[in-house]
Amino acid sequence: MxxxxxxxxxxxxxxxxxxxxxxxxxxxxxxxxxxxxxxxxxxxxxxxxxxxxxxxxxxxxxxxxxxxxxxxxxxxxxxxxxxxxxxxxxxxxxxxxxxxxxxxxxxxxxxxxxxxxxxxxxxxxxxxxxxxxxxxxxxxxxxxxxxxxxxxxxxxxxxxxxxxxxxxxxxxxxxxxxxxxxxxxxxxxxxxxxxxxxxxxxxxxxxxxxxxxxxxxxxxxxxxxxxxxxxxxxxxxxxxxxxxxxxxxxxTHYPSTIEAEIAVVRQEAHLVAEVGDPLLEVLARFVRHLREAPSVDQRSGVSARFAIAAAETVAASAMRRAALTGERPAIARPVDLEAVPAVLRGKLEFEAGEEGGENELLTHLLRRSLADTAAAHLSGVNLRPLVDVVADGHPVATGERVTSRELLMALPELPVLHEVARRLGVSPGDPPGRIAAAVELALETLYLTRRIGKDVVDDRVVYRP
Incomplete structure (x- = not known):
């Protein structure tokens, strides 16, 4: 005092x-x-x-x-x-x-x-x-x-x-x-x-x-x-x-814009690892989709604390991955978003009759949010060279035991990747984790638009032709 x-x-x-x-x-x-x-x-x-x-x-x-x-x-x-x-x-x-x-x-x-x-x-x-x-x-x-x-x-x-x-x-x-x-x-x-x-x-x-x-x-x-x-x-x-x-x-009301939602998360969340603005935008869009979903009980609302807890969960996943691989600093990548539905499902109230489909709904809305974020930032970027490289025998692996350097080394030098990084606010001199997060977001976007495939084997995710 x-x-x-x-x-x-x-x-x-x-x-x-x-x-x-x-x-x-x-x-x-x-x-x-x-x-x-x-x-x-x-x-x-x-x-x-x-x-x-x-x-x-x-x-x-x-x-x-x-x-x-x-x-x-x-x-x-x-x-x-x-x-x-x-x-x-x-x-x-x-x-x-x-x-x-x-x-x-x-x-x-x-x-x-x-x-x-x-x-x-x-x-x-x-x-x-x-x-x-x-x-x-x-x-x-x-x-x-x-x-x-x-x-x-x-x-x-x-x-x-x-x-x-x-x-x-x-x-x-x-x-x-x-x-x-x-x-x-x-x-x-x-x-x-x-x-x-x-x-x-x-x-x-x-x-x-x-x-x-x-x-x-x-x-x-x-x-x-x-x-x-x-x-x-x-x-x-x-x-x-x-x-x-x-x-x-x-x-009162929930934040009326994506920017306000991100600002609230940035201010309130205690992040143990770096979570870039693109991933925070994914989470902000995710929360807004949940507030519009008819399967979610809107009378109970979707608290701003959900977005805050989601960001903290993503940061914790990145920190755990860094501990397993020895990578420093710990920087979140899109693969860390997979921890959100399972951990935070209990914070939501669902309408009667929706039992059993909660995980599928949350996964669908999270993927939709990532696609919306990619569309907002990567609109006009021709990702065809990245599709061709993957198709020519350069599968890209990610996961909790894959470092950012390993992910980047799986791809040759491509001008389109520099454009993707620039659009997502990443500079060439940034740590590999930030660059890998941008590249992984582009790969996940190509998978969601069915331009490349994806296999999940144990704790590894492989993007393939």
Missing amino acids: PTPPQDLPRTAGELRAAGHHPISVREEIRRNLLAALSDGRDPWPGILGFDTTVLPQLERALIAGHDVVLLGERGQGKTRLLRALPALLDEWTPVIAGSELGEHPLAPITPASRRRAAELGDDLPVLWRHRTERYTEKLATPDTSVGDLVGDVDPVKVAEGRALGDPETIHYGLVPRAHRGVLALNELPDLAERIQVALLNVMEERDVQVRGYTLRLPLDVLVVATANPEDYTNRGRIITPLKDRFGAEIR
Whole structure:
């Protein structure tokens, strides 16, 4: 956790003398968001594919001071978007030292803090809280209780001798502890309806009521939530009064372009080996084909995490191949794509009646994606010389025990291979692995268009006439 600057005020008196005035969390976010937009700074670093759709809507909602629910399929970046909100808060904010709820020294809200402020006056000690500590996230599960969210009587405090009717016997839940910050509720429809009722006062009156206590806390909380449309309408739902209290409902979506899909994978995937842009494009097209396939349950969606896991699997296959052959550096080739369907089949939901054909469907769509990628990059390239060379007795082998140099040595020097490499972003001085990946993609394209054949023997793939 960052250390606050030493020149910040350390008492309420110093804070008041510095001209500090408490402002609401909504005003704080509005001010910082407008400043970023005016200065041309990106308020949402790391958020990709939402520039002209989701982000403008979210910015309008935050400027208006609305609570927000993000509605979208799984893996559309809803949680990532919520976790970007703390960056719009001030980096440091003053709190009363020792207060449970992080109250402002000049605006205490709990009985204990008000009593301390009255007793100590300007000597009330002040601490500084970093903006990352002002973000509270809760996964809304069916077993969540009112006590978890709002609070309950603390039996330990009662056992210490305090009266049962004393407001200071309350143990505060997550909502009060998010005071002067952002409260994020993931998968809100999974909350039981009676638990959602407990949030009504928080959303409208901005206070909490615990059991029969008359305690009322004027909370300053920005509430943001996520929901899945399928859960929203079937398995669970947001009750109508709570839904009405959200000022904005914003629909998210999967990346709308191939480039955005690749950018998300590049940013999020932890690749143990090099995976070139052409192979990432194959995976991006693969995911998009899956989102359009009638055999795949589109109500569950095909998460962006699928493409990320696919890229990581391809990189792992390349690393394993490098370990078997001793080739360095480890660079993925099209042969490594074969690991994707078997490893990631369980991440998809298929329609009823499709049992048994999952592997065939995934293999077909993966090959289609590779063909689409090749068509996008190699259109106009005459691959006939490569077909003739293979037909003249130069079969080319690849596989997990075939190095890139061995693959390249099976072919004579051909101008068309230099053109293929150039079209796929590979330079002559690049490592053999990158060149071999480009050549192998061209060979696989010729096989898919039935211009050459392919035999699979054990762990070797041989392209032949």
